[in-house]
Amino acid sequence: MSSSFASNVQTKAQEVAKEDYEKARVLLSEAAKSGSYLYPFKGIVYFITHRSLWKPFYSRILPTLGLTAGVTASMFFFTYLPQLAILVFVNGPLAVFTTVLLILNESSTIVNLISRNFLLQDALLDTFDGTLVAKDAVGIVSEGRQLKSGQDPIGRLGKILKNPFSKFTPKALVRYIMYLPLNFIPGVFPVVGREVTLFMAGFGTIATLLEMIPVASMFFAFTNTVGAALWAADIEQRNTQMTQGTAPQLRESAKKAE
Incomplete structure (x- = not known):
């Protein structure tokens, strides 16, 4: 009886795994065709070549570097030896180096x-x-904040009327930690998250990999944001069906993709 039950469970598990694999395969294939994976790289180029967008980045360099130094130093001080003691059984002498890489990755996260x-x-x-604003997609921005006159795209930004960024909550923290390991496996996370679009499947994978790079993660956070904005501007300009939603929803969707 128990053997039959175990066999049925195993069969069902295999069916589910096969279905999820097919969904992931189709989703990634469509994401690749959409070209969404290119937007993180477009964001890097656009950000580097448009100095007018650098002001917010400059304003956060020192605080972020201070946070990075504090977190990294604390992680090495408190967790290096305990993690080394565990990894030495897995990696042998190489554990000295793999522990360093692990802590750098943890600190970056x-x-x-x-x-x-x-x-x-x-x-x-x-x-x-x-x-x-720089891409002349002011219609999207004006739904979420006031705009001033002028040539400087950052200087034109006025009071925020509706902030699309979700605030920090315990639930958001738990969800972030739960899904973090899945980001390392392309094709798995898009199946888990119901609200994941084709853009998130392509863009999100590349953006996540870029932001995993120690020290440079802050820079790529900004370039990924630029890439998401370029995507939103392109959708607005092409007047596709995706623009049928309200402008604030479009900004929120782009932020989630980022």
Whole structure:
């Protein structure tokens, strides 16, 4: 009886795994055809070549570097030896180096989580909206904030009427930690998240990999934001069905993709 039950469970599990694999395969194939994976790279080029968008980035460099130094130093001081003791059984002598890489990755994740919710949120919003203004997609921005006259896209940004960025909550933290390991497996996360679009499948994979790079993660957070804004501006200009939603919803969708 128990053997039959176990066999049925195994069969069902295999069916589910096969279905999820097919969904992921189709989703990634369509995402590749959409070209959404190119927007993180477009964001890098656009950000580097448009100095007018650098002000929010400059305003957060010192606080973020201080946070990075503090978190990294604390992680090495408190967790290096315990993690080394574990990894030495797996990696042998190489554990000395793999533990360092692991701590750098962990520190980068912690810094990214804290900085996005406490240090970079307003700066990333300004960068997103500033990019839209630079691309002349002011219709999207005007639904979420006041706009001033002038040539400087960042200087034109006025009072925020509706902030699309979700605030830091315990639930958001738990969800972030739960899904973090899935970001390392392209094709798995898009199946888990119901609200993941084709853009998030392509853009999100590349953006996540870029922001995993230690030290440079802050820079790529801004370039990914620019890339998401370029996507939103392109959709607005092409007047596709995706623009049928309200402008604030479009900004929110782009931020989630980022």
